[in-house]
Amino acid sequence: MNAGTLLQIAQTLLAIALAPLLLGWTNQCRAWMQGRGAPPITQPYRTLRKLFHKDAVIAHTASPLFRFAPYMIFACMALAAGIVPMIANDLPFSPAADAIALVGVFALARVFQALAAMDIGTSFGSLGARREMLVSFLAEPALLMVFFTASLISQSTELPHIVETLAHKEFAIYPSLAFAAVAFWMISVAENARIPVDNPTTHLELTMIHEAMILEYSARHLALIEWAVALKLFTYSALGIALFLPWGIAPAGDYAALPLALLALFVKLAGGGAVLAFMETISAKMRLFRVPEFLGTAFLLAVLGMLIHFLLEV
Amino acid sequence: MSLTYHLQIVNLLAALLLLISFAMLSQRRIVGLVTLFAWQGAALATSTAIVAWSTGQHHLYYSAALTLVLKVIAMPWFFYRLIKKLDVDRDVETMINIPTTMLIGIALVIFAFNLALPISQMAGTVMRSTLGIAMATVLLAFLMMITRSKAIPQVIGFLAMENGLFFAATSATYGMPLVVEMGVALDVLVGVFVLSIFFFQIRETFDSLDLKHMEKLKER
């Protein structure tokens, strides 16, 4: 059990542990910006604890798949968190799955989420599943294009190598990445069910997407899902950081840089959360069928980024 | 020298043949058609006989006799009886009016002559130009079959065609081998026999020999 593996596990656990914190921080920021009284930053942890303690209530019609799904989703997210370099750059596990596989992991989680939502056979469940899949099939190609841009620069789809190239090779300005970054922002907003695509706090039938899928969940299952959601947000943020401002992530084998890296991560995440909150405050939720246009724009930007890479950087 | 006379006579008969074909083309009454057909047969028979005599091809006598018997006596007689029996001796209205038919006929004759010209140049036989005339006769008979819309005239046209062929066979090439001519004659006979059966059947099914009633089978 060498240091690399330790680091790997440590990072994953760190992500799992910190994920609700990021969520709490974002909510807090948003509350401030909207001039509301903010819940404490640890609110998500409390919610989770409360949920874990409750008795699970499950519909008569639920099938085993329904109870299996939360664990699956959580596992997928943990896996994803393990792939993305956050503090250190040598992850012995990262060869197991590259950026494309990462997309696959998210897809896997999403499919299970959707299936579980359809399992009970309520009107909202299937509605939510349908909308979720709609958003996803529009977002996935765009996300892939973002990864393509990055990996065309770094000649690799391995996230560590991308980070390596961007952070630790000689510094260069990549205009293509600017486009990619904007695209990535839009995508992650959509994928994490945030405003303007979805509203994580609403239960208004006509607009909800993600919430509609988890209506039937309660107690520990709900807790796992919520945690997975937080983890997803965390992973996406880390991903954005790794792709677009990777500076500070400790290079392979350089354990001295770890504390600094940790610090950098905190700062970046805090910034990211704040910006997310800000964006959510200034923008309003859009109609469902505006979402294709929104994501279409994202896709366009990603492609533009790639073309610019071909024009300027090859 | 005497051959020239024969030559002239045969040429004369050839011309007569052609003339008769034209006459048939323009003839309206069926009875008249039959008469003309008989005359044509007669001309044919004579020419055959002359050729036979002048060239000493004896088997041509047989075919001359055959022609005489079949086409001058048997068939016309048969047709007369038929016409009486079925009493179909009315004016034959033609598909194209007579003058136009004539013009087309003349064009055909010119065409046939030009066609036959190179051949009759090299014809070893005495009768050079006859081939062209034979061909013209055939084509004219064909034209007549096209223009007539009643059964009997069509058949007569068919037989007139046969005449043209016969004339070609005898005069241009001193007659085919006898077996062949016999066969041909036999076929013609059987053909006419079959036809006669037909006529009665057609008559009793359509109670007329007008081909207008026989246009049911087509793409609809």
Next chain:
Amino acid sequence: MEIYWVLGIPLVGGVFLALWGNRRNAPEINALFSLLTLIAAAWLTARVIDYGPMLIGDGWFFIDSFNVFLVALTAFVAFTTALFSRPYMRIEKEHGRLNDKRLRLYHSSYQIFIGAMLLALTTNNMGILWVSMEAATLTTVLLVSLYRTPASLEAAWKYFILCGVGIALALFGTILLYFAAEKILGSGGTALLWTHLNGVKTQLEPTVLQLAFVFLLVGYGTKVGLAPLHSWLPDAHAEGPTPVSAVLSGLLLNVALYAVMRCKVLVDGAMGTDLAGNLMMGFGLFSVVLAAFLIKRQSDVKRMFAYSSIEHMGLITFAFGMGGAVANFAGLLHMTMHSLTKSAIFFAVGHATQSAGTQMMDGIRGLIRTNPTIGWGLMLGTIAILGVPPFGVFASEFLIITTAMHEHPWATPFLLLALGVAFASIFGKVQPMVFGETELPKLPHQPALTPVFIHLGLVLMMGLFIPPYLADWYRQAAALLGG
């Protein structure tokens, strides 16, 4: 010696049956005579295979591998057709469409018809060839008008007039041939013997020969059913009794094409150009395309398959027109396959129409339910005639199309178009006849479908495996045709 048996038996049979009249066993006698003919033909074939081409009867008859295989084919199909017509005609009689007089006529002229065709195939004399073709025409005219319905009379009349005119033109061609030949061979009997002509073909006068060929092509081509001379064919096939349709498109067309080919060999020799070939290709292609599009609009099943015969004859003519070892081989193969398959189809169709009581395809539905054998016979026959492997028709089409592809690529689009359209039309019409719900009654008699399956079995076999001696035989014939 055998040759006289081959020709004699049918003629004797014809006369005998005419005298015998329609006793109960007349059909069996008819079949018996056909069987004897078949045996004689087989005997003759064996002889030719052993000793190669031979002249018989001081040059009046000439048998080489080209016509002997047609003789065998003719005798065979004639026999199976006789077998088929046995129950078929019985049923027709019960339906009251025929009476004894007509059946007597049918039987005797059937034999004579076969005899005439065999004579046309075996004779060495172009004149006799013509005579026997005419004889075949006359007998079939009687057969076509057998039902005496207005439609059948009309069909027979058209058949008679058109083929009569055609055949007359052919006679003119023959005369011209003789005219050219006698200058070299001298007048008298020998000048029309094909073997002699073939010997001196290079010396024959081209200008005469090309005229002769035009007349012969138009003449015999009318009987082959080449468009636009084909007009008689669909009527005659549709209105005659089914056995007659079977032998018409299975045999008579072949014989006519045989005559054309004999002439083509001479003309090619005389002219040294491939004028004849090109003419035939043109006719063939036109027939294929026109027929394919006419098939599309048929509602009468026999009429439809008649058009398909035109199409296939066109294909064969096209192949022979291309010439060359492969194409000729393919043409001969296709001749065989077509006559076997098409006659089989007509057998099946005959019973189908009997059970449905109509020739209209809308009236024939779901044969597989009531009469599975008929249904499968029709289905498989159709698939075979459409050139779907592993049936033999495909083998020849395979060779023809691939040869055309590099000999005359311009022609292939037309062929494709035609084949595609024909496939769509025929199959689209046959499928509902065979499959689906139905209220058709069962046939009163056990239908005689052994011939169908014998034929289809042969066709299937030829698609997968052509016996070596048969192949050699085709090769020799193809070589004879040259081109």
Next chain:
Amino acid sequence: MLELLPLDWAWAIVLYWLILAGTGLLMQSRPRLITGLVFPLGAVGALAISAVGLMGLIQPASHFILPIGLPDLPFHLRLDALSAFFLVLLGGAAFGVTIYAVGYLRGMERGSLALLAMWYHLFLAGMTMVLLADDAYAFMVAWEVMALSSYFLVTTDHDVPEIRRAGFLYLLIAHVGAVSLLLCFGVLQGGAVANASAYTFDYMRNAEMTPFWASAAFLLALFGFGAKAGLVPLHVWLPEAHPAAPSPVSALMSGVMLKTAIYGLLRVTFDLLNAQQGWWGTLALALGLITALYGVIFAAVQSDMKRLLAWSSIENIGIIIAGFGLALIFYADGKGALAALAMTALLYHSLNHAFFKGLLFVGTGTVLHATGARNLGRLGGLIRYLPWTAWLTLIGALSIAGLPPLNGFVSDWLLLQAFLLTPGLSQPYLNMVIPVAAATVALASALAAYVMVKFYGVIFLGQPREPGLVHARATKWPERFGMIWLASGCVLLGVFPTQVIGWISPAVLLLTGQSMVNDGNWLTLAPVDADRASYAPLVFLAVVLVVLLLTFIIVRKIYHGRVRRADPWDCGYPEQTARMQDSAEGFGQPVRQIFESFMRVERETPDPFDRKPQYRGDSRDRLWLLLYAPIARLTDWISDQAGRVQHGRIQWYLIYSFATLIFLLVFVTR
């Protein structure tokens, strides 16, 4: 004693299948024997053929000449790596499907059962012969035998007019395609007249061709094989024919028969034509992507489960053809290694598709038997009544959706990697455009996930939409075993990609001259270079399972596992009925709305006072109207014109003869 080459085994098995076909027909009176004996024996044959394929992959190519066929052209047979690979595919999928059929066909009407047994085994034999054939004639014969037998299988219950129509359309397009293949071989066989040996593939390999004729041959091949594979716009028959057949047959047709078209395309383009020109690849790529997108979009809006699967087959074929085009581009550009990568991806995807599409089709078969319904609107909640089928089908659905760690993802992943490598190309245009094209593949697979959620969710999850469904009962063991076989195939292919690629590599080597470099170790898959990209499904799977278990145990240990059952909450809506769930149309609605321009939608909206309102939205293929209808009209018009020739009046006929005569006379004496 003589030792037998794989090839000898192969055609021996073909013979064995033919015999089985015969026996099947003869056993008309004993249906139990047919299901109990003939089909199991057939399955054994399938297993044997895949074993033969595995042998053939490692052994050098072997030839054999069957003494049948045309006189100068006996059947040439050849078993090389490519054929061997597809034999493995065929055998592997066919084994599972045939075992399944044993259970599925029980209690079928005896007459049609006997026929089915015959055509089924003929079908297997035909497909195998296609893979073995080494000359044009043998290939065509096998090809059409395959088409014909499958036609008769499709029309098994021919009382239904739609099925007859489907069969007709299928056979027609198949035949047109076959004819164009015939022409293709005519071109390939080049100028060589009169010697039949020119029809052998060996001759064609070495034949010299001008670029023009080579391109002609390629286009003809693309048309012919495309017609069989369901390449847009030649796909119209596929969504009709595949659903019409009995489910095992649909499984074989989608899973295996389409692959024979891919095989032919590879054989002709790479083996015979030696993939000369790059633009072929571009064309194929474009067509493939269009097909993939088109297929998946229409799959998303279907409401008949088998039809949905058929459309998804079109999508997968599209992806495969796209990979083919990519390989072609690389190869023509001299990038052997990259070509090898793309080739591996497409072969791998073919293999995968054989397994998961087979699995899904047999799954629908079971559902069909249990419920008698094909329309998604009459299904639902079956996971409770058919647990085996449901869970096994889930595996298939996840793999076809391209989700790790199952097999669908591996091939998608390889393909995307190949796309990512296009900047290595020499043409500037291609290496800019093609990565964008990769997005289409991504979109297609994402949509596939959408489709599969719809498919699985509507059939197996939720509440039964019809009261009768609660009586749907479990399946027989042969069916289960067949499905288990196919499902385990999906899993294994997903988890051990490096080994599978090791098997495939001889075929890749044969086609592209190189085999795919795997820079990783036995459990990581790393094409070209480990630093570029790598994927280790086994590790992946292990981690997922470990985390799963850990979470489960922790949650259960630390907290209690108490569960209370209640009615669904659903935002507190008082009454819940099954009719409140999404119908299939409803689930497809977003896709329909976005891509409405592709299709012609026929809606039936219920009137407001309807007690039991039904909404029906039927999305039709617009290409049918744009492409096929005009052709039909044109042919009709022409044939009408031709009809005028047959005028009925004898004088006209005489005029025809006369005119012909005159014309010819003028023509020859001019």
